[in-house]
Amino acid sequence: MTRTITAEDIPRLAEASLAALKMHREEIDRLNVFPVPDGDTGTNMVFTMQMVWEEISKCPTKTMEALTHAVTYGSLSGARGNSGVILSQILRGFCEVIESSGELSSSLIVEALQNSAKVAYRAISKPVEGTMLTVIKDAAAAAGNLKKNAEIDVLLELVLQEARRSLARTPDLLPVLKEAGVVDAGGYGLVVLGEGILAALRGERVAEVEISPYLQPLSVEEEVSLEYTYCTEFLLKSEGIDLKRMEKKLDPLGDSIMVVGTPELIRIHIHTNHPGKVLERATKLGSVSQIQINNMVEQAEERARTIARPKLKEEEIGLVAVASGGGIKQILSSLGVHKIVDGGQSMNPSAAELTKAIEELPSSRVMVLPNNKNVILTAHQAGKLTNKKLVVVPTKSIPEAFSALLAFDPSVSLEENAQLMEKNFSNVKTGEITRAIRSSKSKIGRIKKGNFMGFFDHELKTFGESFLEVTSRLVDMMLEEDDEVITLLVGSDVSKEEADELREIISETHHDMEIELHEGGQPLYHLIVGVE
Amino acid sequence: MKKAAIVTDSTADLPLSYYEEHEVFMVPLVVRFGEESHKDWIEMPPSRFYQRLRSFSILPKTSQPSVADFAEIYRKLASQYEHIVSVHLSSKLSGTVQSAEIASQEVDVPVTIVDTKLASLGTGMVLDTLVKARDAGADGKEIADLAWDISGRIKILFTVGTLKYLEMGGRIGKAQALVGSLLNIKPLLTLQDGIVIPYKKIKGTKRVYEEMVAFLKQNIGSGGFLHLGLAHADCPAAIVRLKEMVEEAGVKPGVLIESEVGAVIGTYTGPDSFAMMFYEE
Numbered sequence: 056m057t058r059t060i061t062a063e064d065i066p067r068l069a070e071a072s073l074a075a076l077k078m079h080r081e082e083i084d085r086l087n088v089f090p091v092p093d094g095d096t097g098t099n100m101v102f103t104m105q106m107v108w109e110e111i112s113k114c115p116t117k118t119m120e121a122l123t124h125a126v127t128y129g130s131l132s133g134a135r136g137n138s139g140v141i142l143s144q145i146l147r148g149f150c151e152v153i154e155s156s157g158e159l160s161s162s163l164i165v166e167a168l169q170n171s172a173k174v175a176y177r178a179i180s181k182p183v184e185g186t187m188l189t190v191i192k193d194a195a196a197a198a199g200n201l202k203k204n205a206e207i208d209v210l211l212e213l214v215l216q217e218a219r220r221s222l223a224r225t226p227d228l229l230p231v232l233k234e235a236g237v238v239d240a241g242g243y244g245l246v247v248l249g250e251g252i253l254a255a256l257r258g259e260r261v262a263e264v265e266i267s268p269y270l271q272p273l274s275v276e277e278e279v280s281l282e283y284t285y286c287t288e289f290l291l292k293s294e295g296i297d298l299k300r301m302e303k304k305l306d307p308l309g310d311s312i313m314v315v316g317t318p319e320l321i322r323i324h325i326h327t328n329h330p331g332k333v334l335e336r337a338t339k340l341g342s343v344s345q346i347q348i349n350n351m352v353e354q355a356e357e358r359a360r361t362i363a364r365p366k367l368k369e370e371e372i373g374l375v376a377v378a379s380g381g382g383i384k385q386i387l388s389s390l391g392v393h394k395i396v397d398g399g400q401s402m403n404p405s406a407a408e409l410t411k412a413i414e415e416l417p418s419s420r421v422m423v424l425p426n427n428k429n430v431i432l433t434a435h436q437a438g439k440l441t442n443k444k445l446v447v448v449p450t451k452s453i454p455e456a457f458s459a460l461l462a463f464d465p466s467v468s469l470e471e472n473a474q475l476m477e478k479n480f481s482n483v484k485t486g487e488i489t490r491a492i493r494s495s496k497s498k499i500g501r502i503k504k505g506n507f508m509g510f511f512d513h514e515l516k517t518f519g520e521s522f523l524e525v526t527s528r529l530v531d532m533m534l535e536e537d538d539e540v541i542t543l544l545v546g547s548d549v550s551k552e553e554a555d556e557l558r559e560i561i562s563e564t565h566h567d568m569e570i571e572l573h574e575g576g577q578p579l580y581h582l583i584v585g586v587e
Numbered sequence: 588m589k590k591a592a593i594v595t596d597s598t599a600d601l602p603l604s605y606y607e608e609h610e611v612f613m614v615p616l617v618v619r620f621g622e623e624s625h626k627d628w629i630e631m632p633p634s635r636f637y638q639r640l641r642s643f644s645i646l647p648k649t650s651q652p653s654v655a656d657f658a659e660i661y662r663k664l665a666s667q668y669e670h671i672v673s674v675h676l677s678s679k680l681s682g683t684v685q686s687a688e689i690a691s692q693e694v695d696v697p698v699t700i701v702d703t704k705l706a707s708l709g710t711g712m713v714l715d716t717l718v719k720a721r722d723a724g725a726d727g728k729e730i731a732d733l734a735w736d737i738s739g740r741i742k743i744l745f746t747v748g749t750l751k752y753l754e755m756g757g758r759i760g761k762a763q764a765l766v767g768s769l770l771n772i773k774p775l776l777t778l779q780d781g782i783v784i785p786y787k788k789i790k791g792t793k794r795v796y797e798e799m800v801a802f803l804k805q806n807i808g809s810g811g812f813l814h815l816g817l818a819h820a821d822c823p824a825a826i827v828r829l830k831e832m833v834e835e836a837g838v839k840p841g842v843l844i845e846s847e848v849g850a851v852i853g854t855y856t857g858p859d860s861f862a863m864m865f866y867e868e
Contacts, residue, residue, distance in 0.1 A: 095648060132655035137682040140654060140689060178689045389769040457770060461788040539791035542770070569791055571771050587790060 060159040060207060060256070062119040066111050068252050069126070073104040075251025076244060083247070086240035088231055096240035099136030103143060104248070106133020119157060123150035138187060138241035141175055145191050145245070148174030161210045162203040168195040168214065185229025187241035193221035211253045218246050283309050283326035286349045287333055291321045293341025308333055367393055372469060373418030376456055377404055377426050380577030383453055383544060390460040392424075400579055403429050409437035413445065420444040420469050424456045428513065446473045451513065452485035453575070454542060454585025486511050486529045486584035488522065507581065522553065523560060526582055530561060533586045541568050542585035544575030549582065591727035592668040593718065594660060596652060596683050597627035598676045599711040600818055600849045609718045612660055616683065617650045618850040627851040636850035637821035637858045649851045651683040657690030665694040670727020674701045674717065674734050676710050677781030699731035703738040704781035707852045708818040709864045712844060713737045716814070740866040743778045744786060744802050746795050748822075748859025750774060753783065775799070796829055799863050800836050807838070811867035815840035819861040820848040826861055841868070
């Protein structure tokens with residue numbers, strides 16, 4: 056039961072709100088995506104409250120007037136970051152109302168909260184809804200509807216309830232929050248601060264604030280280092296097991312162990328590196344069902360990836376490319392390709408396969424990069440099998456695809472992109488090195504089985520027994536005066552040593568060129584060379 | 588009472604001597620390495636900053652000036668000037684404008700806060716123009732109008748040594764499309780409506796310079812009086828080369844300002860980044 060708050064209570068309440076913010080600082084930091092996603096909202100709010108606390112400590116007379124001045128001054132001089140600035144305005148508004156009163160009643164708190172919202176809105180030239188401004192406004196409005204003679208802690212509890220609801224609504228008001236799957240960081244900080252005050256009023260420890268469904272790490276750099284890889288869960292039916300003993304048995308195998316239920320029906324949850332051993336031990340005790348094993352490392356990586364790259368939307372242009380080789384596929388994805396269809400020389404995908412990839416993308420407009428002369432026609436064919444708007448960018452090789460993708464601009468039309476991309480890849484020359492699978496005659500001489508053959512823009516130009524020699528000759532033939540960059544994509548049949556040697560030889564003979572070597576991992580072609 | 592005071596923040600990336608010589612009042616942002624904090628330019632000159640940035644594994648963070656920082660200087664100026672014009676970096680990149688706006692409510696003289704929607708020497712070039720106008724006798728309102736006008740006309744093109752810093756600092760806006768490419772690509776970026784957006788992705792360092800010069804030529808008419816700014820983050824050779832290429836292309840700037848990218852902006856661009864900004868009179 057709390058009827059009033061006196062000046063004597065203020066330092067204690069400020070300390071509690073600071074403590075609560077400190078406790079949740081990292082969570083708040085992680086939520087921070089607006090206005091600038093630099094992950095420091097929690098830190099800034101802590102810093103701001105820290106200064107409030109220091110001013111209060113320095114305050115010589117602990118009168119309401121002196122203390123409210125300390126709060127206003129401390130928050131204003133300490134305000135760091137947008138959230139700190141708004142917080143300082145909220146505190147200022149609150150203090151303006153209470154500064155000349157001896158003690159705080161419920162009705163005065165209501166009035167103070169309403170002034171907080173007013174002052175905060177007035178201070179910001181372009182208030183954005185879905186931020187801590189909205190949370191304080193909603194909280195103040197809810198306070199206004201409450202009975203004026205309510206207990207202070209009851210009043211605060213109800214106000215906080217509304218603040219939490221308001222916080223949960225922030226993603227609906229601010230799209231950037233929804234996209235990132237978070238609630239507003241500053242709003243969350245405000246709720247945390249309020250929780251701290253309420254807990255202190257009631258003489259409780261600061262409770263955890265429960266809004267975690269929205270809590271998702273923002274950081275793309277999320278570290279994926281987990282001690283145990285597999286989250287293992289199952290049901291165990293038996294004729295009677297001691298739960299505690301079961302738990303002990305599992306203990307050496309992992310952590311986050313939960314053994315719950317009755318001796319006859321137990322649900323078991325464990326993070327472990329040996330799900331097999333866990334299950335084996337369990338099957339000795341009874342019958343096991345509903346087994347679920349998840350790879351947490353992959354889940355974490357996947358989450359990091361999806362956060363890093365927002366999902367493709369219907370109105371955005373989808374990009375499909377045909378390629379083979381793990382390294383090449385990775386590079387294509389990093390350049391923005393949404394879907395890769397397996398294929399290439401001597402393994403052309405069917406129109407149906409391409410159509411399937413096109414249909415699977417949410418986009419209504421799609422561009423296809425065939426990356427092989429023989430796939431271009433198939434790609435056009437696929438266009439007739441789909442209702443989506445399709446443009447085929449006629450790339451005949453992987454280096455051409457790289458250049459085309461560099462010119463892609465998500466903000467312009469499909470047609471404009473087709474032009475930009477075609478123009479960009481027309482400057483790229485492609486070389487390929489492959490091995491003769493049988494002896495044959497050619498325009499440039501007799502090729503023995505196993506010889507390396509060098510193609511320049513798909514025409515046989517040189518061959519020989521040494522991979523490095525053939526490559527050197529081919530690169531020499533490809534180079535012209537204005538060229539600057541050589542990109543080497545090494546195939547799956549080339550060893551790391553050979554690749555290093557290759558880079559060295561080419562760097563030596565062409566020291567004025569920028570040389571980039573990647574593991575392409577493609578079959579058939581020992582090497583794909585791009586020159587531009 | 589003097590007519591107008593010009594206030595800015597440290598991210599205009601002009602050397603401290605400039606502010607002294609030209610009676611411009613500069614409020615510093617802060618750069619922090621862990622628990623240490625340093626005032627941009629004043630306590631942390633660019634040279635020392637990049638040395639630390641290159642050798643330290645912790646990434647610095649930055650903070651905008653507090654409301655009190657601005658209020659203090661505005662109050663001081665309010666007794667001596669009829670009008671305060673406060674010119675700052677894009678509000679989409681920093682909360683500096685917000686601190687300044689709140690502080691401006693503390694004083695009785697008119698304060699015009701100008702969100703230039705620019706950064707670094709882009710803001711610096713606006714300032715330089717304002718200083719000249721003030722010295723020629725312009726009053727507060729004229730200076731403020733000029734600030735809005737020039738801010739809207741300055742074009743910026745820049746490249747970064749690596750996208751890592753922009754990405755980690757969260758200042759990347761739509762440039763996100765560039766992030767994470769495995770190929771060694773040089774991004775050319777620009778500021779549009781105060782946000783960093785990609786202009787082009789380029790393979791090969793030499794082409795970066797060629798593209799910059801081409802962009803300059805595309806965006807200027809013939810014979811106009813050209814203001815050109817060049818700024819670098821610990822790579823002076825880059826702007827020497829760029830200057831040469833501008834000259835070779837037959838472009839002659841009427842005013843040329845060269846400077847370094849300070850610690851706060853450098854926190855988001857990283858070292859080996861350089862920028863070109865310009866407008867025509």
